[in-house]
Amino acid sequence: xxxxxxxxxxxxxxxxxxxxxxxxxxxxxxxxxxxxxxxxxxxxxxxxxxxxxxxxxxxxxxxxxxxxxxxxxxxxxxxxxxxxxxxxxxxxxxxxxxxxxxxxxxxxxxxxxxxxxxxxxxxxxxxxxxxxxxxxxxxxxxxxxxxxxxxxxxxxxxxxxxxxxxxxxxxxxxxxxxxxxxxxxxxxxxxxxxxxxxxxxxxxxxxxxxxxxxxxxxxxxxxxxxxxxxxxxxxxxxxxxxxxxxxxxxxxxxxxxxxxxxxxxxxxxxxxxxxxxxxxxxxxxxxxxxxxxxxxxxxxxxxxxxx
Numbered sequence: 001x002x003x004x005x006x007x008x009x010x011x012x013x014x015x016x017x018x019x020x021x022x023x024x025x026x027x028x029x030x031x032x033x034x035x036x037x038x039x040x041x042x043x044x045x046x047x048x049x050x051x052x053x054x055x056x057x058x059x060x061x062x063x064x065x066x067x068x069x070x071x072x073x074x075x076x077x078x079x080x081x082x083x084x085x086x087x088x089x090x091x092x093x094x095x096x097x098x099x100x101x102x103x104x105x106x107x108x109x110x111x112x113x114x115x116x117x118x119x120x121x122x123x124x125x126x127x128x129x130x131x132x133x134x135x136x137x138x139x140x141x142x143x144x145x146x147x148x149x150x151x152x153x154x155x156x157x158x159x160x161x162x163x164x165x166x167x168x169x170x171x172x173x174x175x176x177x178x179x180x181x182x183x184x185x186x187x188x189x190x191x192x193x194x195x196x197x198x199x200x201x202x203x204x205x206x207x208x209x210x211x212x213x214x215x216x217x218x219x220x221x222x223x224x225x226x227x228x229x230x231x232x233x234x235x236x237x238x239x240x241x242x243x244x245x246x247x248x249x250x251x252x253x254x255x256x257x258x259x260x261x262x263x264x265x266x267x268x269x270x271x272x273x274x275x276x277x278x279x280x281x282x283x284x285x286x287x288x289x290x291x292x293x294x295x296x297x298x299x300x301x302x303x304x305x306x307x
Contacts, residue, residue, distance in 0.1 A: 159200035161259030164252035186278035
């Protein structure tokens with residue numbers, strides 16, 4: 001009987017994961033995480049001599065308390081509870097359970113991590129070092145092209161705040177007349193038009209003038225036909241080291257954060273920043289206002305009467 005229960009619970013996990021993949025388009029990493037989370041929950045239920053179909057609310061709470069005792073952070077526990085909630089919702093919808101024991105269990109309070117942001121001065125240093133590399137590589141055609149590409153990638157990223165996936169897959173046709181604007185294809189194939197600053201425009205003109213016109217702005221001998229994001233991220237970290245900045249603090253996403261934070265600090269409207277970033281919900285953009293609030297609090301803390 002125990003063997004039958006084990007086979008049934010394993011089958012339920014796989015059926016749930018198939019639904020998540022086929023119907024909701026869950027990413028491979030999400031499927032892997034959910035399988036691990038539900039398998040761990042199942043192992044816990046075995047110690048309580050129960051199963052997915054007979055477990056009660058108190059079993060789920062005990063499991064979460066166990067995770068907390070193991071030292072898992074609130075975010076990790078919340079993610080595991082989310083997997084369990086979705087799983088039980090699936091079982092109920094499929095008619096395999098008449099109730100949902102996870103329904104009224106509140107998620108642990110989590111603190112939303114503020115984005116890592118580089119200062120304006122640090123971004124300036126990165127741009128300066130990237131330009132210097134272009135000058136130093138002039139005599140070597142292969143190195144010169146690679147240096148120019150990195151310089152342009154950096155200029156475009158900081159000028160537009162686009163996602164790294166949007167950046168590396170940019171098509172040459174996306175560059176509008178006189179390169180004053182660029183068309184970015186974001187999530188859900190939604191297009192947005194973003195203006196370019198003078199530095200990005202000049203670098204883009206030089207790149208287009210020096211290279212053969214291809215489908216992608218940054219072509220590469222890869223399956224996708226364009227530069228891989230990992231290659232750019234690696235080159236960016238190497239650039240950070242040369243600029244005297246910790247590599248762990250620099251990534252394409254950090255520069256996207258810097259773009260948004262620096263715009264808001266300069267007085268830009270939140271709705272405009274939302275449009276430029278391609279955020280569907282303004283609440284996602286509002287996280288950058290918290291970054292500014294935190295910086296203000298840190299400055300106030302330096303006041304001699306702050307205590």
